[in-house]
Amino acid sequence: MTSAIHGNAKMTATATTRVLGVLAIAATALMTVLGLLVSPADVIQGEAVRMLYIHVPSIWIAYGAFVLTSVSSVLFLRRRKRREDQGRHYDRLAGSAAEVGVVFTGITLVTGMLWGKVTWGTYWQWDARLTTTVLLFVTYLGYLALRRLPAEPIIRSRRAAVMALISFINVPIVHYSVDWWRTLHQKASLSVGRRPEITGEMYWTLLYSALTVTIVAAWLIIHRYRVIRLEELRDEEALAALISSRLKKDDGSN
Amino acid sequence: MLAEILLVARKDLRVEWRAKIALGQVAPLALLILVVLAFALDANSSLLELGAGGLYWVAVLYGGTLLIQRSFDVETDDGNMDAFRMSVIGAPSLFLGKSLALFVQIGLLELVLGSGVAVLYNVRVVDWGLLLVAAVAGTIAFSVCGVLWGVMSAGLRVRATLLPLLLVPVLVPILLAGSRAFETALGVRADAGWTWASLMLVIAAVHTAIGLGAFGFLLEEG
């Protein structure tokens, strides 16, 4: 994926992403057929189980995206001095992965709440996983807010990278504290609807959905990366024009 | 290094002593929050007693965030950040010095709030040791996180709104652990208060380590 991004930073479309895009649409269509029509209803959960084909892969991919953000941020901090682009490649990767991660975390929350309404009878309960996920969502929304602020590109990238690392370190702390909180107070919570045994056709459908979501996410990250790159190119071009116009003006006045 | 830390902390505390923002404005406001929270719960005394630990930390979060803002408003005012960067004080000392000053200020705020909770919510302390350890650990974590995020949002136009957004998710485990530990210390819950308190110490240590490593890096411009 890195090479696909790298070699074509100057284009808005390439053969690779076009193939990936077509693949994403085809895979999604098949996923819809498999998930909504072909796969059977669950014995316990009935039709609601079909929500999990979106819900579960979404959170997997969200976590994957956040890991990518963190790894890119570490690479940014470590390599920025040695690289010609001052590590901005990693910064762009971190930013685009985080945004896609936030989108999929949002999808996880919405589908999870709908699933909960059918299965538990309530949209929300203070389940450890739900609580952690919503905190994850807010944390990375903050990260994106920090990235959006006007600042010198290098300062902004630096701040963002540090924040990405702190957030990543914080995820397990949040998770374990919330998890521990809930397990200590099981009585207080509603009886948690058991997640269904996923076997046979359901298992394969879930696995296939995960593959589909991965393709979609990869395509999104690549394109988002390019948009960031294009924005930077636009700024650089404007800057170069400014420098040359300033130089010309001074030469003229001399 | 210790001398540098104390120099920075002394300066911050002296600024506070002269201006009296923490004691004169933030503490009364935080007390007011305690009153408003009682309104929200319809002054139900048994609910208030049960929730005292959590409500205390909510009020600390509110007042502490204001103190963190103030701590960095002082540095960004009149271009002070430049003088900060031009000084010979090392970044780790700056970080620890500012954290120490915030620790003292938030600690004072907590003393006021603690008395407020004791009076308004009618609580009794059954384990002073736990209460103290949890309060100290929570305050350390609060201070170091505050300085870390404070410098990150310093000089930004939108820092008044951005700082809480960045700070609160990181502080969630502290608030959670603090609330539980206080509940045990106040005798409303027999749970593992000490384990929560030690979790708070671990979190405080983690963020101190991050701050020591990242502060200098975040302080520089361009």
Add this chain to the structure above:
Amino acid sequence: MSEVATVVTGWGITFIVIATYSIWVVSRGKIIGQELGIGEMEQLDARKDAGATTDL
């Protein structure tokens, strides 16, 4: 809401979100690309057939 309606709502929201986000990303790329004059792929890569302008 019935189970089926809930499932359809969940999938529907997901599709709408992903589609909206994709369109936003792609169109933003196109707009800036055009500003910079490096937009379409076939301008850079002559081997591709001219019909492949739609960016996926």
Add this chain to the structure above:
Amino acid sequence: MSAVVEFEKVVAVAGSFPVLTGLDLRVDQGEVVLLRGENGAGKTSFLRACAGLISVSSGDAHILGFDMRVDRRAPRRYIGLLGHENNLYQDLWVREHVEFRAAAVGAAESDTDAALIRVGVSKQLWTVPIGSLSAGQRRKVAIASLVVGRPRLWLLDEPHASLDSESRENLDVILAEAARLGATIIFASHESPLTKGIASRVVTLGGGRVLEDSGAS
């Protein structure tokens, strides 16, 4: 004479605006350089680049022998910078502030009183909050905070702003003496007729470059 400032084709960018566009300048020890130029000519940016507060994106920059592209923090301890803003803690008392600045740059706190007297801050103001001072008095406190650190390189941005004529002359005396003792002084000013006197060299900036240099060899 050793070079204190050596800039070759320096380009610096602030935000997305080029503030220095290939600036060449060499300043030797003991020189008193007056920077002139219109608003936006790059005077402030040049001073900040000398202090290492903005980074050099291309070109070669050395301050006091330190390569600014390697570590722009290294020379800071020898530099006194006075910007447009006074860098004062409004809530502190005058003397407390100067003491803190002295300690923060590694100078002796005991020099505070001498510095305040030198700059002409009257004694009854020493225990007054800075926020309650007039603009001119604040400027003097800022200058005292610089004097106390005995910098080897003084970077002053409109140092005479809001000072009365007596204080201006006093500041010129202080600067001239510092230069005699081996310090290098670079200051920006619009009001050249008033301040040209102490300058040994006048450099005019424009568009982020040197347009005119009275001391160019």
